[in-house]
Amino acid sequence: MDFALIVLIELLRAVAGLVLIAAGLAIIFGMMRVINIAHGEFLMLGGYTVVLTTKLGVNLWVAILVLAPLVVGVFGVIVERCIIQFLYNRLLDSILATWGLSLLIIGLVTVVFGNTVEGVATPLGGFAIGDYKMASYTLVLIFAAALILAAIFAGLKYTRFGLIARSTMQNPGMAEALGVNSKLVYMATFGIGAALTGLAGGLLAPIAGVVPSMGVYFIGQAFITVVTGGSAIVAGTLSASTMLGTLSQSITFLSGPVFGDAALLLVALILLRLLPQGITGRIFSRSL
Amino acid sequence: MSALGYWRGVALVAAVFLAILLFVPAWFDLFEVLQMTQYIVLAIYALSLAYIWGFGGIVSFGQAGFFGLGGYAFAVISINMGDTTVPFLLTIALCFAFAAVLGYFMFYGRLSDVYLGVVTLVVTLIMWKLISHTAGPEYAIGKARLGGFNGIPSIPIMRVPFTDREMDPGEMFQYFMGLLIFVYLLLHVLIRSKFGRIAISIRENEVRTGLLGYDIRRYKLLVFSIGGALGGASGAMWATYQTFIDPNAFSLEMSAKCLIWVMAGGVGTLVGPIVGVVALQYLSLKLGETAFINNLVILGIVLVLLVLLMPRGIVPTLHDWLRKGVALVRQPSRGGAP
Numbered sequence: 001m002d003f004a005l006i007v008l009i010e011l012l013r014a015v016a017g018l019v020l021i022a023a024g025l026a027i028i029f030g031m032m033r034v035i036n037i038a039h040g041e042f043l044m045l046g047g048y049t050v051v052l053t054t055k056l057g058v059n060l061w062v063a064i065l066v067l068a069p070l071v072v073g074v075f076g077v078i079v080e081r082c083i084i085q086f087l088y089n090r091l092l093d094s095i096l097a098t099w100g101l102s103l104l105i106i107g108l109v110t111v112v113f114g115n116t117v118e119g120v121a122t123p124l125g126g127f128a129i130g131d132y133k134m135a136s137y138t139l140v141l142i143f144a145a146a147l148i149l150a151a152i153f154a155g156l157k158y159t160r161f162g163l164i165a166r167s168t169m170q171n172p173g174m175a176e177a178l179g180v181n182s183k184l185v186y187m188a189t190f191g192i193g194a195a196l197t198g199l200a201g202g203l204l205a206p207i208a209g210v211v212p213s214m215g216v217y218f219i220g221q222a223f224i225t226v227v228t229g230g231s232a233i234v235a236g237t238l239s240a241s242t243m244l245g246t247l248s249q250s251i252t253f254l255s256g257p258v259f260g261d262a263a264l265l266l267v268a269l270i271l272l273r274l275l276p277q278g279i280t281g282r283i284f285s286r287s288l
Numbered sequence: 289m290s291a292l293g294y295w296r297g298v299a300l301v302a303a304v305f306l307a308i309l310l311f312v313p314a315w316f317d318l319f320e321v322l323q324m325t326q327y328i329v330l331a332i333y334a335l336s337l338a339y340i341w342g343f344g345g346i347v348s349f350g351q352a353g354f355f356g357l358g359g360y361a362f363a364v365i366s367i368n369m370g371d372t373t374v375p376f377l378l379t380i381a382l383c384f385a386f387a388a389v390l391g392y393f394m395f396y397g398r399l400s401d402v403y404l405g406v407v408t409l410v411v412t413l414i415m416w417k418l419i420s421h422t423a424g425p426e427y428a429i430g431k432a433r434l435g436g437f438n439g440i441p442s443i444p445i446m447r448v449p450f451t452d453r454e455m456d457p458g459e460m461f462q463y464f465m466g467l468l469i470f471v472y473l474l475l476h477v478l479i480r481s482k483f484g485r486i487a488i489s490i491r492e493n494e495v496r497t498g499l500l501g502y503d504i505r506r507y508k509l510l511v512f513s514i515g516g517a518l519g520g521a522s523g524a525m526w527a528t529y530q531t532f533i534d535p536n537a538f539s540l541e542m543s544a545k546c547l548i549w550v551m552a553g554g555v556g557t558l559v560g561p562i563v564g565v566v567a568l569q570y571l572s573l574k575l576g577e578t579a580f581i582n583n584l585v586i587l588g589i590v591l592v593l594l595v596l597l598m599p600r601g602i603v604p605t606l607h608d609w610l611r612k613g614v615a616l617v618r619q620p621s622r623g624g625a626p
Contacts (some may be wrong), residue, residue, distance in 0.1 A: 083592060091402055262414055
């Protein structure tokens, strides 16, 4: 019984992890079809923000929940203004440019902070379920993932900006004709996506080693989740994360983390062979 | 361009390569010959992407997957067999097959460009992760231990085909240069064949080509597989040149470099990417000597600037500017006086 509960929490944690790392990417991809290869580096910058500000004495939760999204969000807006905005009609070029950005950020961070693993202690300690012990922080991650998805859903569905954003996503020409400044919408969307990614990076900082190359460990999973999810932001991220997270965590239980990743990829490949537009291309295609 | 003019250009390039093959080992010292051997291997690697991107419209973000697979496959097979010629051919066949399987999922699923790029990228990432975790002694194929992050050392040096004699650096340079010329000519023959023309028409307009009755999935699959085989061949050459291979062969940096070389040289040419390899590798070698500029920073800046300022590549853009400049000189009054 206790063991079953532990397994359940572990599965939820895997799903939450995928939601966290993929949500920001899904927003940017879902809204403007731009695949941001520097996504992993945005995560890394969020992690570094937390590590550096806590070293300076800032409260850990302030660093994670306020500073990390703020810093990376602002950085995202700058990137959008300087690079992405010129490439909206050139999809492939925008991917290549963000790839260049990714290399540039890794290089610069390595030069400034060195190629060493930084970290912050995992807060909150642990709790016991029967004979097993769990870190309480795991629950924070699961809760945060659920909250982020709920916030994206509510934001898109019930706010004015969400309405404008959705209309721009569906038909930018028509939205502009009705007086929407689509450039501003794109900029804001990119900024929000980046901020969410920064938040995810901040949340992951206490459990993952913060190194300049840490992004590489996450982007594979993030890309697979977004691509198998398809264009619907919330439904796609949730369905793909649930399926892939459960699956890879199960494989990880049975045979170790490396094969978990490989299984994730294999399933995603087969899925894409069946549903080339992602899960939400065929099923739930009218959802958000 | 007329067919005659086209082949004249190809023959000229091949003749220059042949001259390099014949004279470089005698005229340059050992260090420079080794350096140039490296450029040749990377040039074949760049050609693998230049071909599928420029003449099939397939942008693979994971060409390093084939490079690394080729390197590891060659290492494992040659360490087990003791020979190098047969393992080299086996490696190429293996990479062709791997590309065909991967391509089947992508092209027969009719994935769009972006998805295709992401899938190839992710496949490479997973391969990198998998191979990095093979540190223990239980991860061995025959006599070859995979070695995790440390890679596989003491890979056999390329031997003179059908003999047991290892090549000296000069011979290896000539052998590889010969292979480069062969690949260069082979690709040109492919491009000008019926198959190549159909592949180009797919690049130009996929839907229209499909409506004309060609099975675009099959053509793209074959183009991609040829690219995979070439990438694998270059990986195998890299392994035997270094006598060592490690998981970095699968790294994102390796994939990105390939894209940068091809972009810099110009998509849609074969000479351009070769020039791109030599120019950019030389640049990063020189800047690397100064030690305070990180190599990744340079690569990143080059890639961003290329995309923003010269999306068609350095060689075609300079060519354009030159033409515009000439036109401007010839017609100085144009657009001037009211």
